[in-house]
Amino acid sequence: MTTLICNCNRTLPLDVPALGRALGETLVEHSTLCRREAPAFQRAVRDGSPQPLVVACTQERRLFNELAAQTEGAPESRPIRFVNLRETGGWGREGKQASPKMAALLALARLPEPDPVPSVSFRSEGRLLVIGPLERAEALAERLDDALELTLFATGGAGRQERRHPVLAGQLQRLSGRLGAFELEWSANNPIALDLCTRCNACIDACPEGAIGLDYQVDLQACSGHRDCVRVCEAAGAIDFQRAPQSQSERFDLVLDLRETPAFSQHQKPQGYFHLPPKADAEKQLAALLSLRELVGEFEQPRFVQYQSRLCAHGRNGKTGCSACIDICSASAISSRSSGADRARAQIQVDPHLCAGCGACSTVCPSGALSYGYPSLAHQGDKLRRLLSTYARAGGRDAVLLLHSDEAGSRLIDDWGRAARLDRSLNGVPARVLPWPLRHVASLGIEFWLSAIAQGASQVWLLATDAEAPDYLRALREQLEVAQSLLAGLGYAGEHFRLLQARDARDIAALDAEAQAAPAQGVREPARFALQADKRATLEMALEQLQRQAPLARLPQAIPLPAAAPLGTVRVDADACTLCLSCVSACPAGALQDNPGQPQLRFTEKNCLQCGLCVRTCPEQAITLEPRLLLEPSRREPRVVAEQAAFHCIRCHKPFGTERGIAAMIARLGAHPMFQGAAADRLKMCGDCRVIDIHTGPESRITDL
Template sequence: MTKCLVCSCNKTMPISEQTLGQPVYQALCRHQVGDFLQALESPDDLVVACTQEKPLFQALAQEKPQVAATGLRFFNIRETAGWSDQAASATPKIKALIAHASLPLADPVPAVSYTSQGRLLIVGPASLVSQAMSGAALFEGLVPTGLVTELDGALPTSRARPVVTGELVGLTGFLGQFKARWAQRNPIDLEICTRCGACQQACPEQAITVDFQIDLSRCKSSRDCVKACDVVGAIQFDRLNDEREEDFDLVLDFGAAPSFTQPDPPKGYIHVPPSQGQAQAMQALAQLAAQVGEFEKPKFFKYEQRLCAHGRNGKVGCSACIDVCSTLAIGSVFADGRGRVEVNPNLCMGCGACTTVCPSGAMRYAYPSADRIALEMRTLLKGYTQAGGQAASLLLYGETQELGGAWEMLEAYGRLAQQKRAPGLPANVLPLSLHHVASVGLEVWLAALCYGAAEVTILLTGQEAEQYQAALEKQVSVGREMLRLLGLYPEALRLVTIAKAQDLAGVWPATRQLASSVSEPGGFALGDDKRTALETCLDYLIRKGQPKAQPAELPAGLPVGSPIGGLHLNADRCTLCMSCVGACPEGALKDGGDRPLLAFIERNCVQCGLCVKTCPESALSLDPRLAPLEDRREAVTIHESTPFCCIRCGRPFATKEALRAMLLRIGSHPAFQGEAAKRLEMCGDCRVVDMVEKEL
């Protein structure tokens, strides 16, 4: 059981117990807080329709000696429903939000751990490194090391913290496991140097600076400094360009260009341009100090290698997940000619874009799963419809601001509506938060339409990585074309980008007329098989869809990049060598056993292109399209040939096309000239026998 507490926030929302069918508080966080404390004594799950005072309620729950309630959580109805110029008609929406919030918690996922001991590398010009080294002393837990790459100011003379000079030549890793490599560009090793000044006194060219670095442009190689430092041994000219390597937990980079070039660098790394160094150094140090300790995050993905279409026979087929990843967390691995992808969970930030673009379903999102998101959509839409709501518009948005999420804009928009400066979210717009908006794609959007949504709006903020935006645009274009071919409303899938809260006012024009794409809402689960989920949605839209226009005659083309489609085969080129069958990772291509034929099951094809790249005759090309579902499920012969029989024993051993190709390739070889040319028309056994007989 789940108990839900609803508050009208000092009567600023026009909701009543009569219309909502449950008690409605006016000031649950103030004089009615006793009811919240009493609800904590019940063993039921407890959800509170208030996010504004979440910290207060959590603190009260922690202070209460005996708490029986489990699963305490909070959800928003104020900014998303109650503060709107359509709030008076938002009861179905609020009931839907309550039903959604009352769902049991999603299954937990495995955790990924980090351990950071505060070992901080500060890289950059001397002036900024010195400033940051001093500032780091103010933050407990930071243990800085300075790597000076440019002498634009005085180096620290204190030996309290290590300072070295050189050029950073390599930086890899993530929070708690960074590995830095730098090349020494000066003969004096500052970690060994005692700053005694003997070298400066001995140098006849006065080439040693006050920072105890040798100005190599002035040095005449007298090596008097080396002799003066022979006891300490801090000066060695033969160490120039030697590389050193050390491990760090955190990195503050003042370099002109960041050491990590991906759009989303790893946790524990902050780049501050030199021009902003003095102003932002302390803020960056504060952020890094907060990353000292032990941390956990969810493992956001599941990977099933047997479904992966990344590579076969040493050739790369699908690389969609690698191409879209903004953290460079995904790499390519080949072994014995077979390719797979490998994900570093510590670099993964959980955007889920890799799972969205994966055509085979080998990469699946787990936080939460697509099946769980489908359950949440069904619950929202069913609750809304049962409460009398019509023409539901599902709004998918990212909840995390650091990942470009739109929640803060939605919250600000609701507050503008409360101040009568904006209309607020319409009563038919049902918001559903995601960890990242790119974590769901085509099959989930189509499922929402099957569940009764009149439209699905995917909300971006422009802060997402460019490759995420491009991936979502491609998926929307494929989905829209599918809907158009089925005679449904293509604009039921919308990708909208806003830059500020006020932009939301133009997303849902009052003049728009919406209607569900289906005659009755579907109740099917989505499951974990992405291909089956997409097939199920298409089948439902065909059977239960309400066409707005004449459906197209299928098969019909889809945009390039579609996860479904067929193959074009040039019969004049194909020799039925079956290389494509061995290359296909999804079992879409089949041989005929004893018969020389090639069969194709379109439902299995993920358009990875491995067959196209493998074909030695360049006889295949991809054909992204939507075909009748019954045709997609059947094995169809796309090429068949007459077997060629051995001229000596009569046993079939090749096709006529294969023999013709062989004659063109090796017919001019000396071993097959004159009477020996007939051997090309013999099977392997007879060819050997013929050669032996001729030699005897």
């Protein structure tokens, strides 16, 4: 693999020999690779290697791609990967100490691409619905009608005399869907039918109350009912006050909404929907119009998440437990459903066309039933090992992973690096801070963060911008608190996890100051385990490594955790529990189990998700949750949390329940007509003997045994 580095006209303090040793490659330093030394890039492009070409420059990405396309003999299929060394630290105050970071970022670019994932398709033929005041809708339509097929839904205002586009009006009832499949439902409840109206304005002239405007709709509150408008419109027949409201619907590919309040309330609006309120600035308006023009044709996007229903803790026995993914989804792409033979077992359903690919659902999922696949956790684990091992091999210490969203976060880091170049009061990105772009900052969760510490990182920081949904920030804070509680309980000193927030370039000074935090205590010997697709398995490996390396000479029995923790125990009120075992059938992780040989309820703490299904299922309200991490080997073994003496059938002596359970059943069913008089003893019989007793009568019952 070939790597080209450039000191950007000698503004970057590159230690080329050190970088070469860390990468195992002989490197040549360039100063103007994008200008005078461009032939070196062209020679590298056509050197015949099928391996990716790594270029340590992102500013001139477009130029390099154009040069590659124009270079004779260059293979079209050879990938070119661009790495930012300049803004991510080279231009900072610690640029001379940033060689380990530079080596790590270059090594990361040399990894293979993640495996492809299935995709979903969108098809748009350019049918655009514009909703809003007629005059504004028609003005914007003029800028789009050469590329799109437009329909206007008028919400008032004055229109033009010339009819250029179909116009709908009435009471808008519902707008739903996504790119290529929006459905509009409305009630045509006005006396004037717009499809028949010729816009001759005769009705406007005839109406003495001025109840008809240039939107060609009657204001029924202002109308006195004299019907002069009907008389003058007799030829066209567009006005009929006797017409009953009609429910209508129509499908569109795209929607431009000009109203103050958007049709969709979720933070992440569906693809193909654009909201331009009356006070939208010119830049936002231009961006929306350009995007609409591009959304004609066939499109694909990955299926970002995978769902394993067998692991899901959403619902059992008609009860709802965990709904974290539904609550956090900013695109309203996740819903609850009950279907099939087992309707008591609710599952979640992900609409891949609405999914925006943020991955926050997989971060808050306690069981791993939802996993992020673009890329997978296993691929991110490969990147983590490569990044940290290269950084350490090059002499780096106290690494900080700075996770950020690829678009908004990368722009902010670029602004940060450029500002530090011009403003000497700023430090720039510290040498030990390793930026890691993700599709979305919420796509990696506690199992990855703890694995990073277990594999040698000092800290993990998350950089959030104003583009993030408020629910994401809440969930990330909760999960970061859980992770920090675990490390603090194990004796690791310092602040290992932090959520950095910056809206845009205006907050760079505050971000720069916050990034000067002291390192936190890490592990003595970094682990090198591979992250698994199974979230719980990865979390367990990280916890085991952190416990082995814990600084405390004597660990506590358990570490208390915040309520959002996916780890913990259950407390069972032995006096209230009847051992009905409803909780066993409700537990999705097998943490609660019965004992076929004895009336016992057993619990394996390692498996517990703290989903709460057992609490909601228990008819005696005998179960409570306690978030914690038990540090004893018994955490992996089943232990008895409730047991009772067996109740024996009064007819055959076979044990078939517990004494407390039978007593509870007698209390509840004792008044039932079927169990009155001598038949009351049937409640003390096993199922087989009860059937026999019903058919043989009370005279053959043995009651004094």
